[in-house]
Amino acid sequence: MSTVSKARPGGRSARIQEAVHDAVRSLQASSSRDAITVPLIAARAGVTPSTIYRRWGDLAALLSDVAADRFRTPESPAETGSLRGDLLAWAAQFIEEMGSTPGRGYIIDVVAGDSTGANTGACVNYARSALKEIFGRAPDAGLRDLEDALDRLVAPMMYRIIFDSDRIPSGYSTTLVERYLAAHPT
Amino acid sequence: MSTVSKARPGGRSARIQEAVHDAVRSLQASSSRDAITVPLIAARAGVTPSTIYRRWGDLAALLSDVAADRFRTPESPAETGSLRGDLLAWAAQFIEEMGSTPGRGYIIDVVAGDSTGANTGACVNYARSALKEIFGRAPDAGLRDLEDALDRLVAPMMYRIIFDSDRIPSGYSTTLVERYLAAHPT
């Protein structure tokens, strides 16, 4: 017996979880944030509200799970041929996506409804795996410290997105990357 | 006529706001997080629930305001006689307070219930004013860039507190301060 997450992927649990997640995403695409309620989601997913309450506890926890799923599939950062280019492109895209209104909303969903730390952890690992892949392409790969890069690149971006998203200067990601590279020359 | 925030400080609005805020703080001190409801707060504050709903909209917004208030009174950072000492002491205390279970909870309250950005903004200014005061004591005060210090000190601490609070290494604040000072020698 292998350590599959919960039940077989085709089991009833999995089907319902997917139906509910789909319902949330679908509502998020077409409704304003505070118009989304558990009974609404349940209706669209074809389940009863009590199912959702029993499995997730409350709306915040469900939204956190759904949002975290968006960060659970690590996408490969664009490959430009140089470390600087890869970092610049990745950081710019990070600010672009995460700093957008929906992006910021998903981040807040993850944080606000996460009781175990699993979802916030997934966010950090999402960033870690992207940086790891970029560093893996560079010749001095082994020398670069992921946590240091998180501190210098991801943390400032996240901080500004969460606390001051309206005043992020254009070129902010570039500033951070250049600052990082200056501290860790190739 | 002066531009007082809303009504006179002694007015009814102000009295009720304070009663409600006090009720929230009092409940937070004695109840678990998810046991706090609007009707409960209303009862303790001696107002009707509809007053709270009309003024704040929902529980999240109220909690955000209450939590932001904790960051609205800038406290003077300890004075140690040196820039390094001041920064080390301040950063250590920051991690200590904000990284604690209640501290993290207040941060998340601020973020989760803030629709206008006023409360997250207050958080950033809280950090800014502390750093500003510390820098103001140093001889090269004018040379130091507050935003740069936010990026290098506050952002990493906040990022770790929010996303990975269980795994913040001891001495993390020291690492960040030393790294900052190395980049900006006196």
Next chain:
DNA sequence: CCTCCAAAAGCAACTTCTTCGCGTTAAGGT
């Protein structure tokens, strides 16, 4: 292949929270 078991979903009644219209109160201006 059939039967049994446990976990999870459905159902329905109940409680609690949230919204809203309307009358009342209180603060500030004339």
Next chain:
DNA sequence: ACCTTAACGCGAAGAAGTTGCTTTTGGAGG
């Protein structure tokens, strides 16, 4: 002292959240 307006109290109606019990379902063992 009176008037205006913004905010609160009250109560009813509606929506959301909770819970015990029954039913379904997927997997395990015979």
